[in-house]
Amino acid sequence: MRVLPDNFNTRLKSALVGTADASLVFLGNFEVEGQWAIGELGLRGIALETGRAVVNRMDEFALLLATETDHVVLKQDPDEGYLGYLADLGLELPRIIIPGRQDPHRVVTEDALADPATITRLAQLANEGCWLSPHGVSTLEEQLAGRSGLRLAAPGAAICKAVNSKIYSRRLADELGLRQAPGWACDTPAELDEAVAGARALLAVDRKVVVKDAFGVSGKGIAVIETEDRLGRLHRMIARRAAEQRRVGLVVEEWVPKAADLNYQFTVSRAGAVRIDFVKQALTDGGVHKGHRFPVSLTAAQLDELGEAAQRIGGRLAGDGYFGVVGVDALVDPEGGLFPLVEINARNNMSTYQALVQATFAGAGKVALARHYVLRLRTELAFDDLRRLLHGVMIDRNTECGLLVNNFATVNAAGAVRGASTERSFDGRLYGMVVARSSDELTALDDEITARLAVV
CATH class of the missing domain: 3.30.470.20 (ATP-grasp fold, B domain)
Structure with a gap:
């Protein structure tokens, strides 16, 4: 019998499907909140095309949540140099499934749904007993599970959407008696009217308030209000939009220090x-x-x-x-x-996507910073070129401290929607975890990485 390690991957499988030796098909459908927000009245805006393309390539994070017994569906093949780097670190790599055609503006689930060959491959995995494990579950992931026959290693979309609403969070904190900022959960225009009246009272004594979309994410769908005039304008705008639906999806709270x-x-x-x-x-x-x-x-x-x-x-x-x-x-x-x-x-x-590498590279006696760096690029950057640029400050088999790259796909993602022009630059995101022995060393490493990336 194979002895399984006690790590986050095996613990996650035990929780999701009841056995640590399950094989999962991971799906990095980031910002699933966009699907949950469809039909909801809130503040959430539309992401820029280039921003959407970068978010969609966050799917590559799933590589480091999986092990060799798992599969990962990605929009595109990872950079070969990056895969070699991960293998050099001794990390287990899953089997990768790439849909036949990807659209930068589509989430990975949509690419998979649009490709019959991918559906066929996933159906084969379903017959082998694999489970589908998405970043989050919307109706798109339910469709993928239904068409492929894969069992969802998660609750259905309706439950996932319901418990992810900020309205649910606020009311649950009330129910459990957990301390939270003074505020209101608003499902209806009448509840919003009451919340706005309370917010005006806070503003009158020089407090700030924040209005949150029930399904906002990454800074989208949030408004910090400091004046009664702005609060009134926002209230009127939402009231006009809610005239027919007679419902809203917002939380209004005091902005606490x-x-x-x-x-x-x-x-x-x-x-x-x-x-x-x-x-x-x-x-x-x-x-x-x-x-x-x-x-x-x-x-x-x-x-x-x-x-x-x-x-x-x-x-x-x-x-x-x-x-x-x-x-x-x-x-x-x-x-x-x-x-x-x-x-x-x-x-x-x-x-979640840092859990396996954190246990391996940032254990006892280490401090770590997980962040992304912005690179201004004119042409796509190969991972091997990045590795040479950051030689001496990247973690490898011979070093215990430095930068471990946990997503490289987002570096070049925005370039895919630039068009044919090579005159325009684009911003890439490099995600990584910086590991050091002390806070001072961590700051020095972070500063050095930032400086080197500034001249790429």
């Missing part, structure tokens, strides 16, 4: 057991996620409070039919108190 943003992840099994995976400091800018820093500097009492919150939140999610990965955003106030539930992301999170 904070000392740190946190993100903690736990996993809910099919049987309802809750296991906390990790707590990290989330790095944000204007509500946009920029990365994570870990280990986090929290007291034992703060960690215990988050652990208790995870058990209670996870138990409620299980009662509502959800199982799988859960990421929760939280805050530390300037006095050290916690807001343990700001919002729930009941899907894979950025930290």
